[in-house]
Amino acid sequence: MDLNSLIYGLGISGLFASRAFLPAFISSVVLRWGDSFPFLKDIDFLQNLGGSEPSWFTNGYVITALGVLSLLEIGATKIPEAEEAMESVSKYLKTGMVAATYFGFLSTADKSYIEGNLLAMQAGFFANIWGFISVANTYFTASIRSGIMELLFEADEDDSLGLRKMISWAEDAWAVIGFFWLILYPIVVLIILGILLGVAFLLKKYFHYKEERSKVTCDSCGEQNYPCATECHSCSTPLSKPVTVGFFGQSKNDKPAEDLEKHKLRLTEKKRCPSCGTRLEDKDPHQTCGTCGHELFKDPAFAKDYLAMVTARLAPVLLITLALSFIPFLGLVIGVIIYRVHLVAPFRRYIPLYRSFFIKWMIRIFFFILIAVQLIPGVGGVVVPLMALISYRSYRKSFVKGLTEVA
Ligand SMILES: [Zn+2]
Numbered sequence: 001m002d003l004n005s006l007i008y009g010l011g012i013s014g015l016f017a018s019r020a021f022l023p024a025f026i027s028s029v030v031l032r033w034g035d036s037f038p039f040l041k042d043i044d045f046l047q048n049l050g051g052s053e054p055s056w057f058t059n060g061y062v063i064t065a066l067g068v069l070s071l072l073e074i075g076a077t078k079i080p081e082a083e084e085a086m087e088s089v090s091k092y093l094k095t096g097m098v099a100a101t102y103f104g105f106l107s108t109a110d111k112s113y114i115e116g117n118l119l120a121m122q123a124g125f126f127a128n129i130w131g132f133i134s135v136a137n138t139y140f141t142a143s144i145r146s147g148i149m150e151l152l153f154e155a156d157e158d159d160s161l162g163l164r165k166m167i168s169w170a171e172d173a174w175a176v177i178g179f180f181w182l183i184l185y186p187i188v189v190l191i192i193l194g195i196l197l198g199v200a201f202l203l204k205k206y207f208h209y210k211e212e213r214s215k216v217t218c219d220s221c222g223e224q225n226y227p228c229a230t231e232c233h234s235c236s237t238p239l240s241k242p243v244t245v246g247f248f249g250q251s252k253n254d255k256p257a258e259d260l261e262k263h264k265l266r267l268t269e270k271k272r273c274p275s276c277g278t279r280l281e282d283k284d285p286h287q288t289c290g291t292c293g294h295e296l297f298k299d300p301a302f303a304k305d306y307l308a309m310v311t312a313r314l315a316p317v318l319l320i321t322l323a324l325s326f327i328p329f330l331g332l333v334i335g336v337i338i339y340r341v342h343l344v345a346p347f348r349r350y351i352p353l354y355r356s357f358f359i360k361w362m363i364r365i366f367f368f369i370l371i372a373v374q375l376i377p378g379v380g381g382v383v384v385p386l387m388a389l390i391s392y393r394s395y396r397k398s399f400v401k402g403l404t405e406v407a
Pocket residue numbers: 218219220221222223232233234235236237
């Protein structure tokens with residue numbers, strides 16, 4: 001084993017940072033049938049493997065199991081609720097799968113040409129070092145990736161913009177195409193990986209730095225607070241000039257909040273504590289802020305104002321989506337984004353995962369029929385507003401249910 005092993009090891013860990021099972025599945029398929037792929041014909045190593053007995057890693061059952069798990073993985077990463085539920089374990093799953101693939105690779109190689117060779121023992125020793133580097137690097141890369149994904153989760157929890165779904169498809173493609181590139185052009189893959197990793201790392205640092213740097217000092221106790229906070233998290237002294245928050249819930253440092261009550265509602269809508277501005281964790285209207293101890297929606301008047309704020313948007317959103325309905329396809333896409341952001345997201349952020357998943361699918365089945373109707377001219381105009389109205393009512397109902405349930 002040589003420098004090539006390191007290049008492959010680092011490269012493959014970059015693929016496993018995206019997906020756990022998909023790269024393992026592709027690895028086992030290529031190790032088993034690599035010599036039948038026309039574009040892999042010139043790869044010596046795969047030719048050497050050709051015709052040898054399958055190892056535990058390349059036998060039919062393991063390949064089938066990995067294939068099924070890969071399909072489940074692709075499906076799960078397209079459902080925001082499932083993806084979020086998986087996110088906490090995915091780092092370990094990926095690290096485990098890269099290790100398994102690595103040993104699978106070694107045992108397959110062993111079977112073919114380094115078996116029984118004295119050199120193989122030395123090679124094995126070095127291989128384990130590269131293997132270790134590869135496993136450690138998967139953990140490291142997957143951690144950076146999940147840090148960036150966390151920012152995206154926070155920014156657009158239910159993926160109203162569809163950005164996460166786009167990234168998810170790109171990652172699937174990367175796990176598959178990247179694997180073949182790695183065999184054919186390993187250096188290119190390493191360069192791409194290095195750039196992606198560098199950008200992700202800097203981006204994460206930048207957001208953290210920006211948030212920390214913009215913090216304001218409490219006049220009364222000297223504690224640091226988010227610029228969008230209405231009260232000091234430590235001594236509860238009202239802060240003089242809170243700033244508004246943008247679409248992603250980020251503090252807009254050049255825009256002071258005009259109306260304090262409206263600002264508190266807006267913070268809540270963006271899932272930040274209406275008092276100290278900390279990002280809230282739970283999908284429940286009744287929760288206590290981990291930083292300042294504020295009890296969300298404890299005040300019934302505040303809950304009423306929150307509902308009124310969203311309700312006031314209903315008529316304008318219905319009008320806009322009605323107008324958009326007349327633009328084929330694009331109007332539908334923009335209309336869906338508009339009502340999801342303005343009517344659904346404020347409720348859905350406080351509805352438990354399993355419940356919003358259920359609502360989503362019930363509505364989807366119904367919408368599927370409606371979208372089919374969209375194809376008929378004349379009837380189409382009312383479809384998007386109808387989708388908006390049904391979504392609004394379903395999510396609102398579930399939100400109110402959570403609100404009235406005693407925690
Ligand atoms: Zn203070």
